[in-house]
Amino acid sequence: MAIQTFPMTIAWQKTIAPGVKQIALTKTDGSPLDFIPGQFITLHFPSDDKPIRRSYSIATIPGTSDTIEFAISYLKGGVASEILFNIDDGAELEVSGPYGRLVLRDDDPKRYILVSTGTGVTPYRAMLPQIKHRLEQDENLQVVVLQGVRSREDAFFVEDFLALAETQPRFQFKLFYSRETLTDAAPHEYEGYVQNGFDRLNFTIDDDLVYLCGNPGMIDDAFAICLEFGFSSQQVRREKYIS
C-alpha cells in the first residue's frame, strides 16, 4: 500500500553546530501535526528510481513552537544531506509520519537513562516538558540524559537540558566529549565516549530503563554493555540512525 504523504514547508532553518542544521517545518495546509515526543518523521524525496526516504527525529519542545523541528547532520555525498543543506526557506517537502516507539513508556521505572550521540539527542529535547511533568508527579523518579559529541563546538541544545537540570535536582544532564581535552570542565562536562559514563551511573536492573539513540556504533557498544550488566533487551530501547 502506498504511504500517505503530505506537503510541509520549510519555515526556518539555522546552523546549530558545524555540519548540523536545525530545520523547522509547517504543514502546507496550515493544520497541526500531532506527535508523541520521541517520534520521528520521514521525508520522501522525488526519484525516478526506487523511492528515497530518510527519517528525522522530531526536536520540537511541545508548547514552545507550532513547527516540526529536526536536526540533520551533514554526510558528504548523502542524498538527503545534499538536498537539505542546499534548500531555501519556503521550499516544500513530502513528509509522512509521525512514527516510532522511542517514547517514554508508562511502565514506571525509577530512573530513565536517556543516551545519545550527535543529533540522537533531539528526541530527548522533545520529551523535556513530559520529563518535567513526570518528575513533578513522581518524587521517586530520576532522569539522566547523556549526550555524546566530539568536542564543545559540536554540542547543541545543551541550554535546554541545563535549564531543567538547574531547577529539578532529580534531572541530570551529562555531556561527553570524545575528542576534547578538558582543562576547565563545567560540572556537566566529561571526557570520553558517552558509554564511558555508564561506569558512574550505578545501574540497577530493577529500577532503570535505558534509551539509546543515534550513531549505530554507539548503540551496539552501549547495548552490549547493558546486556552484560544484566538488563534484558526489553529494558534497553534503541533507535539507530541508519539510512
Ligand SMILES: Cc1cc2nc3c(=O)[nH]c(=O)nc-3n(C[C@H](O)[C@H](O)[C@H](O)COP(=O)(O)OP(=O)(O)OC[C@H]3O[C@@H](n4cnc5c(N)ncnc54)[C@H](O)[C@@H]3O)c2cc1C
Ligand atoms: C528512525 C530514524 C531517525 C533518524 N533521525 C535522524 C536525525 O534526527 N538526524 C539525522 O541527522 N539523522 C537521522 N537519521 C538518519 C537519516 O535518516 C539519514 O540516514 C541521514 O541523514 C543520512 O542520509 P543521507 O541521504 O544524507 O545519506 P545517505 O545517502 O543515506 O548516505 C551517504 C553515505 O553515508 C553513509 N552513512 C549513512 N548513514 C551514516 C551514519 N549514520 N554515519 C556514517 N555514515 C553514514 C552511507 O553508507 C553512504 O555511504 C535517522 C534515521 C532513522 C532510521
